Amino acid sequence: MILSELSLAYGNTTVLDGIDLQTKRNFSILGANGSGKSTLAKALCGLIPYEGSILIDEQELRGMEPKERAKKIAYIPSKMQSFEQFTSVEEFVLLGRYPYKSSFKDYCDSDKKRVKEILEELNISSLAKSNLDALSSGQQQLVLISQALAQESDYIIFDEPTANLDPRNTQLFLQEFKKLRQNHTTVLITHDIQLASHLSDPVLFIKEKAAKFYESGFFEKEFLSLSYDVKFKNENGLIGIEYV
Amino acid sequence: MSKALIWIFLLLLALLSPFVGIATLDIDTLLESGSLSNRIFFDLRLPRILLAFMVGGSLALAGLLFQTLFRNALMTPFTLGVSGGAVLGAGIAIKLGLGLTLGISAVSLFGFGGALFTIVLLILLSRYLLKARQESLLLLGIALSFFYSSALMVLFYLSSFTETATIMRFTMGSLSIVGYSNVIIISIASLFLLLLLWFKRFELQLLALSDEQAALKGINTRRLSYLLLLITSIIIGVVVSLTGPIGFIGLIIPHMVRRLYQKSVVSLIVPVFLIGGLFLLACDTLTRFLSSSSEIPIGVLTALIGGPFFIYLIISRQR
Numbered sequence: 001m002i003l004s005e006l007s008l009a010y011g012n013t014t015v016l017d018g019i020d021l022q023t024k025r026n027f028s029i030l031g032a033n034g035s036g037k038s039t040l041a042k043a044l045c046g047l048i049p050y051e052g053s054i055l056i057d058e059q060e061l062r063g064m065e066p067k068e069r070a071k072k073i074a075y076i077p078s079k080m081q082s083f084e085q086f087t088s089v090e091e092f093v094l095l096g097r098y099p100y101k102s103s104f105k106d107y108c109d110s111d112k113k114r115v116k117e118i119l120e121e122l123n124i125s126s127l128a129k130s131n132l133d134a135l136s137s138g139q140q141q142l143v144l145i146s147q148a149l150a151q152e153s154d155y156i157i158f159d160e161p162t163a164n165l166d167p168r169n170t171q172l173f174l175q176e177f178k179k180l181r182q183n184h185t186t187v188l189i190t191h192d193i194q195l196a197s198h199l200s201d202p203v204l205f206i207k208e209k210a211a212k213f214y215e216s217g218f219f220e221k222e223f224l225s226l227s228y229d230v231k232f233k234n235e236n237g238l239i240g241i242e243y244v
Numbered sequence: 245m246s247k248a249l250i251w252i253f254l255l256l257l258a259l260l261s262p263f264v265g266i267a268t269l270d271i272d273t274l275l276e277s278g279s280l281s282n283r284i285f286f287d288l289r290l291p292r293i294l295l296a297f298m299v300g301g302s303l304a305l306a307g308l309l310f311q312t313l314f315r316n317a318l319m320t321p322f323t324l325g326v327s328g329g330a331v332l333g334a335g336i337a338i339k340l341g342l343g344l345t346l347g348i349s350a351v352s353l354f355g356f357g358g359a360l361f362t363i364v365l366l367i368l369l370s371r372y373l374l375k376a377r378q379e380s381l382l383l384l385g386i387a388l389s390f391f392y393s394s395a396l397m398v399l400f401y402l403s404s405f406t407e408t409a410t411i412m413r414f415t416m417g418s419l420s421i422v423g424y425s426n427v428i429i430i431s432i433a434s435l436f437l438l439l440l441l442w443f444k445r446f447e448l449q450l451l452a453l454s455d456e457q458a459a460l461k462g463i464n465t466r467r468l469s470y471l472l473l474l475i476t477s478i479i480i481g482v483v484v485s486l487t488g489p490i491g492f493i494g495l496i497i498p499h500m501v502r503r504l505y506q507k508s509v510v511s512l513i514v515p516v517f518l519i520g521g522l523f524l525l526a527c528d529t530l531t532r533f534l535s536s537s538s539e540i541p542i543g544v545l546t547a548l549i550g551g552p553f554f555i556y557l558i559i560s561r562q563r
Contacts, residue, residue, distance in 0.1 A: 042456075045460055046459075047456060047459055065462075066459070066462035066463065066464055067462035068462075070460060070461050070462035071462075074460070075456075077456070081453060081454045081457070082452065082453050082454075083311075083312070083315030083452050083453070084312075084452045084453075084502075084508045086502065086505075087452075087453075087508040091449070091508055092453075095446075095449065095450055095457075095461060096461070098461040098462065098463075099461055099462045101446065131506075
């Protein structure tokens with residue numbers, strides 16, 4: 001993924017100005033609320049227009065066919081949205097196969113088979129017939145991951161996946177997250193410093209419209225304190241905010 | 245209520261439909277060509293049944309489409325003021341005393357124009373209201389409806405007694421027709437809408453989640469949404485211009501079918517069309533059954549059923 005002189009606007013205000021980044025690996029995006037993390041994520045998915053260049057596997061994102069783009073990049077929102085209360089988990093995950101479906105045709109059997117396999121892999125086969133609005137936050141996150149897996153994209157962008165999860169579900173999420181990183185490049189947007197430092201991916205830190213890429217060394221407490229303007233502490237290797 | 249029960253009830257009323265009306269059909273001479281019963285059956289009752297079915301089906305489908313695209317159960321062509329536009333257009337044509345234009349009745353043409361104008365206006369305005377577009381659009385629709393009904397009042401004020409009566413009759417909606425020409429037009433439009441939504445059912449399923457989800461899976465959401473809205477509105481314009489406004493079908497039926505089938509939009513398109521058609525047919529049968537001398541206008545009956553249902557819908561949303 002290569003970003004060069006990338007500028008993004010939200011309405012009339014510039015959110016990010018002149019970002020340069022070159023990486024072939026997983027990375028995390030960190031930054032304060034409203035710093036433009038989600039806007040950047042949306043740009044990386046091709047959802048919003050941008051100035052400058054986003055090259056993904058040597059292809060300019062802007063010029064990609066929507067379906068081809070979907071085969072390259074998947075995006076997992078922090079919360080599930082749906083107007084229809086009667087969409088089953090199975091149906092929802094099957095939608096991940098949409099970019100591969102031929103127009104005017106139903107999903108083929110191999111698509112449905114793939115969905116079954118994915119649900120089994122993630123141990124949520126029992127939820128297949130459940131409706132989306134009957135799921136807990138933890139289950140929702142697993143279902144969202146299933147859909148992204150069905151999409152078979154090379155890149156998966158996670159937008160604050162653990163924001164609504166309890167410790168147990170965070171752990172469950174992390175297991176699946178690590179598994180899928182064997183075959184996918186992940187971009188993780190998060191406020192969870194502990195999670196990010198545990199993964200020890202390079203960090204793209206966004207502050208005051210600029211983004212800086214740190215290959216390592218971001219999770220020193222002094223550096224974190226400076227970046228976030230909040231005092232951090234490090235007790236027995238556990239980084240956290242020093243509450244006052 | 246179970247699915248089967250509703251189907252049986254609606255189908256029964258549909259079967260009964262041709263035999264209910266001011267004139268009683270004589271079964272013995274029914275198939276004798278040229279007999280009075282035969283002519284009533286084939287020239288009046290049968291086209292009317294077809295018309296009711298097709299109109300009901302297309303209104304219900306249009307409702308389903310609007311609700312899905314805007315992800316709001318209150319969004320239908322009618323709540324957005326499309327019918328108000330049609331009524332005003334038709335009213336103007338009646339007031340101006342326009343007859344046939346290019347072989348089409350001016351009332352229909354103006355009615356169609358009013359409906360189309362409204363939807364184009366809403367689409368244009370919605371581009372500026374993308375962020376909060378659901379609520380804003382609904383409010384715009386309400387504002388437009390008020391404007392149209394006030395403009396209609398002005399028209400009434402300026403019109404003669406006969407003109408007023410003619411306009412009033414149009415606003416009540418009607419399925420009475422003679423012959424097949426309008427039925428054919430509306431059937432083609434309805435079936436086209438059915439096919440269109442059927443072919444786009446998987447796209448609709450994604451759009452029902454969110455525009456973002458749909459775009460992420462490779463759909464050009466903006467182009468598709470506007471295209472579907474425009475085509476559907478043109479079809480609704482055709483229907484309303486020929487029958488007058490028949491409200492609430494688009495609101496009630498998709499909601500009812502969704503509850504009944506407990507499925508997502510992908511499996512609702514055909515049931516919504518069929519139940520919508522049968523429901524309006526049942527309503528039409530009821531109007532003919534309830535009064536023996538003259539018929540209660542169909543639009544009045546659907547509104548009488550739909551009004552309380554609308555209130556129920558709003559209250560149940562709060563829970």
